[in-house]
Amino acid sequence: MNSITRLLGTKYPLIQGSLAHISTYPLVAAVSNAGGLGTLSSTGLNSKQLALQIQRVKELTNQPFAVNLTLLDANVETLVKIVIEQKVPIVITSAGTPKRFIPALKTAGIKTLAVIPNVKIAKKMESLGVDAVIAEGMESGGHIGQLTTMGLVPQVVAAVNIPVIAAGGIADARGVLAVQALGAQGIQVGTAFLVAEETPIAPEYKQAVITADDMATVVTGNGADAVRGIANGLTDRYFQMIADNAWPEELDKLTTGSLQRAIHGDVATGSLMAGQVAGMITKVEPAATIVKRLMNKVEA
């Protein structure tokens, strides 16, 4: 997996996937210090807040780290400026096209990776000049596409010439070897880091991930709004409202702020975003331990 470690400047070809409101500086620094690439989420942050998060990461590590930019966010242009000013080494883009930002990022020497859900978008990102794509299967937690990791990764690998990083369904060393066999040169992991000691989420949310079994997650929404999380009172109510032909505005009201509620420990009406591998997660651990366990067969 050397093309990715060369690109990122990390010990391992492992990216901690951006977790909105959750991958803040303590987790990011811990993953980067352990040899992976920590990724700050910029979701919901203004310029000052993002700059502060970046500075905190730099205080805690001298290793490379990334900032995730959700391209549909209204303030993404101001966030790009911060990323450039702060000389963040790597940007990971999702939910939209980074086209208008690529020249400035390249000029600043920032590596750009894009999360992609299918071959068409992977090829488009390659043509825009991104350095690698992160092919994310729909077994992932949070916002998802339609293709699974097994369906997606080999088809993207066959379609583009830039390195492909696999995401979705990877929670241990076996998963790492599996996607390596599919042609991925690196991995991105989200759910396994949810329960890291360094995440700012309430113990109740972590416990929900730990007690989840293989069938614990469900997908709410469709198309670009599809989200995977652990079934609970929120999702029960959501499916009931769908069955009752609720208005989109009513559904929005139900889900608005729901991730924040989960983070603060409301596991009944919060959105417990997590992937299908939640069933494989058994305990809260330091991020460094999670990195080691993921990578222990790759080193061998």
Place this chain on the structure above:
Amino acid sequence: MNSITRLLGTKYPLIQGSLAHISTYPLVAAVSNAGGLGTLSSTGLNSKQLALQIQRVKELTNQPFAVNLTLLDANVETLVKIVIEQKVPIVITSAGTPKRFIPALKTAGIKTLAVIPNVKIAKKMESLGVDAVIAEGMESGGHIGQLTTMGLVPQVVAAVNIPVIAAGGIADARGVLAVQALGAQGIQVGTAFLVAEETPIAPEYKQAVITADDMATVVTGNGADAVRGIANGLTDRYFQMIADNAWPEELDKLTTGSLQRAIHGDVATGSLMAGQVAGMITKVEPAATIVKRLMNKVEA
């Protein structure tokens, strides 16, 4: 992957997945002669027809083969009798519990494998005494569950003591190595065999699989009725009817006989069952060539 070749008596730990109305004796014999395990579909057959199919397979190969029994079929009891009378070496069950048939199958010396979509059912099948489970991810074609191969296989491997065979998302040697890394001891492949020279489907259906890209498939139905196939006029109409709150009877009318229509070349209103790997399939070939390509890295 020796536990599976020992169990099946085959050269390779490779099962050709049962394809309703499609995996008839020419494909089954070709796969078995090539070192895999061909599987006859019994869907839609009466006792006489199944006995005839079995006899034809035996005329064409002296290698082991399997019969798939869909346990919700009304005549499954009479089909079990045929399988026992004909000394079929292996039975693969799907869509229901084989509980009431296990003693008779065991007495007859028939190995029994069960297709399973999650850990709970895998454990139940193990407790019933099946010899192995086939963990099938939702990237597969035809009837599917909710878990992907990456999400499902490692969790089933961790939960049961019998061998686990992985299905879903496997169309080449990379996929075989990937699921082996996840802990599977064998593989089942369906979509790649759809376009084998030996299948009785119209060239138009095969061509639809060959021209499909990664995003060509969609899932119609929910829960136990979820089916993956290539999007076409049938699925467009289906989703329109869902949006229009059509009655279940109207939907049934739309889909009844649709697989038969596809097999006879009606690619507009037929059900073109296929998995997400349809995008990786590039040509019609003999089944033996497909077996070799799947297994070429395992041999090495």
